[in-house]
Amino acid sequence: MKHEITLTINGQSVTAEVDSRLLLVHFIRENLDLTGTHIGCDTSNCGACTILLNGKSVKSCTYLAVRADGAEITTIEGIAAEGTNHPIQQGFHDQHGLHCGFCTPGMIMRSIDLLNNNPNPTEEEIRWGISGNLCRCTGYNNIVKSIRQAAEEMQKEKETTV
């Protein structure tokens, strides 16, 4: 059975017909061609498919597309203007927060939610905060540094705009 859904993705309104069983990650990758969101384990363990759904990090392999009707979704493609980096992207760049890069979009989307809830996290809070996102290259140390750098940058940005 097909359902019509309308949602906002990276600021653009999209209307589509979807099957009941279509997973949100397949909708994002295959229907919308936004392939920055990855499929890793497909069992809600690895976090490669993490996106923001109404501002909260969600594993899109474990969410039905039809349930996203009316939602506001942000994927890795939508976090910074063309040619610029989000502070978290810049952090991963500067601190070598990635090797192969497969987990990176999910890590960054999860980190956005983490820093929204806790703008100045300790190392331990960062490690717990990204505990649902697996990286098999870095050993996490540089990812933690990347998020720390981003937290400091975003704090500074906030202070200068106030």
Added chain:
Amino acid sequence: MIPANFTYHKASSLKDAIALAESLGEEAKYMSGGHSLLPMMKLRFATPEHIIDISKIQGLSFIKEEGDLLKIGAMTTQTEMEYSDLLRSKYPIFGDAIKLTADPSVRNVGTLGGNIAHGDAANDQPALMLAMRATVIAEGVDGQKSIPIDEFFHGFYMTALEPTDILVEIHIPKASKHSGGAYHKVERKVGDYATAGVAVYVELDDDGVCREIGIALTNVSAVPMRVDRAEELLRGKKITDDLIGQAGVFASEDCEPTSDLRGSEAYKRSLVDTITKRMLNKALERARQ
């Protein structure tokens, strides 16, 4: 992995959801957060023909104290509980458990009601509910009913809920001046189910005598279980180190673990003994504050 074919229905109200469930029959399942049900559907362990989405129903997401009760709406997410000032300050047992439940992104979607209604002894909230002597409020064809938590869990994935019933609210006796709870589970890695877990809730009188106690276990029995023998041992007494030691032994003897990838039966019994003692001490420390 894509789940088997089913038909999705969005419920806009409780009445709407129950009417849908009644007309669709036994092959329909309610879905709230869907973070237990959808993985099972993807693995084809569950193949419902109809999914009734109850996550869009308004008014089922709240945490409040009212009269003698702490009331939590069934659709409250684990994240909402994690960041609740009320739970953080007066019911830290929730923080203990939630930090160890799945991971932050799963907790953004997973709900309290779903965690309980799923009827899985591996989930963390059932042990908390048993320890705190919760009452489950459900809405069904014949209106609202309350189910004491001790009558709620019937078997593996089986609860007192009829197919058309929706768990709408949890009622827990309000924290008193000298009450405290604690929870811990041993897990192999973040996001895993418990190898073993123990929830303790204790209420003392002004003289430090144990007025009421709840001790319940995660994932060491087919059905979420209460350790009656250890509770009887401690109720009405001043809890000493010797009694705590004995309660740990009772819990380890009475649980019903099976050997599996998470560990042998003997290892799990040993874990239950150790965690029970530690959580009794932690709950007592909180109750005395």
